[in-house]
Amino acid sequence: DAGVTQSPTHLIKTRGQQVTLRCSPKSGHDTVSWYQQALGQGPQFIFQYYEEEERQRGNFPDRFSGHQFPNYSSELNVNALLLGDSALYLCASSPQDRGRTGELFFGEGSRLTVL
């Protein structure tokens, strides 16, 4: 049973460019969220998707956008990249019917470096 898979694992971009990160949730999971983990920090919630809609958003600018597809996979898009966007981006999934008590399953992340 594959867990949460993310691609690419590493990428380098320059300021002003745009990036798309991809996530496939664990089998049976229909809810996906994205987190940003800056170096030396804990993960910070970006947003959550369920039924192809953004359900909640953290304190991130509109440059950060996402999408969820009918097969539950998800994309994170970041426009107009800034140096401060350099971070490990983590995707997490869970089954919606586990609700608030269920733990999240994380992928290994996509490490973005902005030069």
Added chain:
Amino acid sequence: AQSVAQPEDQVNVAEGNPLTVKCTYSVSGNPYLFWYVQYPNRGLQFLLKYITGDNLVKGSYGFEAEFNKSQTSFHLKKPSALVSDSALYFCAVRDPRNTGFQKLVFGTGTRLLVSP
């Protein structure tokens, strides 16, 4: 707004000794609390959670955590540390009233170093 504090950047312990990684939280109402571990260049792995019930929660790899409501703490413990336990540990809290149920608020992490 909910928050989590991990007061120690690093905890050092000798193999075979007990370990404690501290966590305190702030949230209105009864919290949902989690511990995750992160190995170098890896994602987060779930260790254990407190939702309700017994204040002592047992989790993966021999870890346990004690929920203390009066002290708003949720310290991670293990009776006998292994070198392989060396990693970065994160405490996280979820507000049970939060309709965005996947939103976790993480602490800044504590690096555990177990020496042989």
